[in-house]
Amino acid sequence: MKPVLLAEDEPSDVFIMERAWKKAGIENELRIVKDGQQAVEYIGGTGAFTDREKHPLPCLILLDIKLPYLSGHQVIEWVRATHSAQTLPVVFLTSSANDMDIDKAYRLGGNAYLVKPPTAEKLVQMLEDLKNFWMKHNCFPPDALAIKHPAQVG
Numbered sequence: 001m002k003p004v005l006l007a008e009d010e011p012s013d014v015f016i017m018e019r020a021w022k023k024a025g026i027e028n029e030l031r032i033v034k035d036g037q038q039a040v041e042y043i044g045g046t047g048a049f050t051d052r053e054k055h056p057l058p059c060l061i062l063l064d065i066k067l068p069y070l071s072g073h074q075v076i077e078w079v080r081a082t083h084s085a086q087t088l089p090v091v092f093l094t095s096s097a098n099d100m101d102i103d104k105a106y107r108l109g110g111n112a113y114l115v116k117p118p119t120a121e122k123l124v125q126m127l128e129d130l131k132n133f134w135m136k137h138n139c140f141p142p143d144a145l146a147i148k149h150p151a152q153v154g
Contacts, residue, residue, distance in 0.1 A: 003056060005031050005061045005062065007035070007067055008093075016123060020124045020127050021127060023124045024128045026130075026135065031055070036071055037069035040075060042058075044082065057085075059089075060090075060140075061079070062092075064094050066094070076090050076105070076108045077108055091113075097115045114126060
């Protein structure tokens with residue numbers, strides 16, 4: 001089962017998310033990176049994340065907008081421009097309910113936009129909904145790394 005990658009720089013939010021993840025009963029391992037640069041390196045399999053056995057490509061990315069080094073918007077721009085990652089589902093999970101942030105997230109190719117709820121209990125409920133949609137009902141794209149690009153065939 002593939003992991004889910006969470007890009008979140010706030011330690012208290014990471015702590016709450018890890019607890020809520022377990023309470024929601026999500027079986028996929030939650031992998032955490034603390035900034036936008038680490039997110040790009042993890043997804044791209046570079047830097048400290050070159051070993052795909054230890055750091056497999058995630059099935060889903062949960063992305064905060066306000067991250068150090070590269071913003072969530074910059075991360076998704078990179079993801080959508082990178083052949084081996086461009087079909088990865090990206091769900092923005094952020095504290096911003098700003099219309100401009102929401103619009104930009106979708107224009108850059110976000111698959112969903114969730115505003116962090118105010119309590120841990122509501123986060124568990126949100127994650128249960130996320131699990132029911134993304135892990136139970138959604139059909140993920142085939143592994144981009146396993147698909148031969150038309151230019152590579154023949």
